[in-house]
Amino acid sequence: MGAVPSGHWHRAFTETPRHVFVPEYFLSRGGVPTRWQKLTAGDGHNWLWPVYENNTLVTRLQPITEEGDGFFTGVPTSSSTQPSLTARMLEASELAPADEVLDAGTGTGYQAALLLHRLHSSAQLVSADIDPDLTDPARRALASLGHTPEIVTTDIRTHDWGRRFTKVIVTCALSEVTETLRSAVAPGGRLIANLFPPMSGGLAVLDAKEDGRLEGRFHANGGSYMAARGKTPPDDSLAAEVSTEGLPTDVPVDAFDDYHFTFLLAAHLPGAQLQYGTDDDSPATVMRRLVMPNGDWAEGVYVPGSGPYAREGGDTGVWGTVERWWSWYLAHDRPTWDRFGLTVTYEGHALWLDSPENKQSWRLPV
Template sequence: MGMAQQSGNPPSCFDRSHPGELVSQVNWKPLAENLASVLEGSDDLVSPHWKQAFEEVPRHIFVPRYFQNQGGVPTRWKPLDTADGGDWLNPIYTNATLVTRLDPETAKSADGLFTGVPTSSSTQPSLTARMLEALDVQPGDWVLDGGTGTGYQTALIAHRLESADQLVTADIDPDLTSEALLNLEAIGITPNVLTVDVRDWTWPPESFDKVIITCALPRITETLRSAVAPGGRLVANLFPPLSGGLAVLDRMPDGSLEGRFQAGGGSFMAARTTAPAPPPPLASGPVGAQGETHVPVTAFDSYHFTFLLASTLPGAVLQYGTDDEGHTMRRLVMPDGAWAEGIFVGEQTRFRETGDRGIWDTIESWWGWFVDHDMPKWDRFGLSVSDEEHRLWYETPEGLSWRLPA
């Protein structure tokens, strides 16, 4: 393909060899073997069959171009492709997330670099490894891979199966699925590739032994829940954009899904729709309540605390900044613009919020509970999903639990 670059937009594709040629032209095997050894040493890879998959699947085939973070505010991105040789190849076989696409609506170019919002990436290999280990794929399983992306994870899963026919991979973006299919075919893998919204597609009931979703979901949709076969398993990242909770849920005899969150967590870009992405919510509305609070600024630096907020304040966005007097501020903004913020002056914290949503009451209530229970991490919590509700629980499904808002 030739380089296609328009003023102000990131290149949609770079000069590249045919993907099949990249397999033979690049000395990638030692790099892949080293990556697998690194992941084994960090205990992200445990099973010999997954280590073999990471050694034998060429990741570079799936990232013929990507954007390297150059720092700055806003972040500047350097495009790299096969013409950059080792500068392009070597980072691919490290434990790094690789940004593969920038939103053309936000991307701007200057001096060979780009700014813009990432919309697709090749997941950090350690996170991919942990999710695949948790998924526990067996050679005879039927598998749904939701969020095809580059296709690299699809290839790793196919390596474990008796036949690629047992694998369905789906993504909402036709550009991603068409390119992933091309790259998969180049290394002899031919799964079923669909361009659909994995969350809402009408999957045949009980059709998959294993389901893995590599985009962040607000909730497990009914079609996904019912697609898991008896005795099957679903692995997914939940409650964006605040949370990195990674749920491992098993199909129970009554048809519900139930399981714990992983200790290590894992964060993905939020699932997209076919409609243009809405802009970030803007805080709106006059101050409706204010006062003093005991919630410290450090509360909002805890991934485990914001996980609890995310579960009960769906779609909330956390903003960092200062108020008009230069005091540190943390603000939560809901999708409809309702907001609550804490202003931190020394040891004193004041809050204010709009409307009657009681957002700060939720923050304060969760913080008190979180501190009283010794600030528990993700793996102390679990989730039960039925056709009626999502229920977050602490320690055991029969113990303390909270019904989550839809």
């Protein structure tokens, strides 16, 4: 696998059977809403070959509805991560065989098995997930390979671990590094987490300093996980009333396809959902809407042959934030993920550009 330069991780991926952890999964077959095909070991080669390709495999849909033709609809809530992204996380961890590790987001248990391939013993690993329907099968799959780590069914964001780890690898997206996670990293240790969902895929690689702060940069190649469960997503039915008229805007429609810009925007609009749409009466007219957890929203409207305009509901000033950061982004030559870093203390999070001592530093809202 080209994404795994280290010899020991090559061996881990080669010698750890992924199929043990995905006895069934769902493949997208397109459509609106997305239609999913369920594959199990009984499907033979059709089930097995995607397992050993560089694929994310969706393992759970909620709510799940079976269609009359044998396909399913539903929203993916759990998956077996794309192996190249798992490899990126493992490489970035700089894991040593003697490390004490928290695998925060058990999922299928496959990453735990890869970690255990590198560690001296199962006693060095704690793996945790919020859903017993995930932790129980993962425990059994790991045991079938001779692994017996401690597996905890809990919310990894709030659990009191009662100990510290030299490596914490979080495999669900977090809106923030919570205080319990920050304090779980031993001085000199490292935490890796995907931050600022649902809009962003920024992958923070943070080292624990002697004074308790976490600090480090975002990975150059990004990485996106499903958001940690437990919070209610924004509900369109709560959206505030639209303003009476739109105002011209300089933010182009393709700004929302720029992952580095949406990362920056997500950091300053915590919990915002980015939605794509068209006008029912004029399909060539497209919209990009941001919906906040409190129901406030804003959208850019892009009409062929005329200038774009924005409209919004609520008093959060969502579109003003979009315009402000788009202007900043252009003025600073569209900085990429790896030019940004993060400092986390018990007081909160500070995002910075190039260096924590840089004047370009911002206390983030939570």
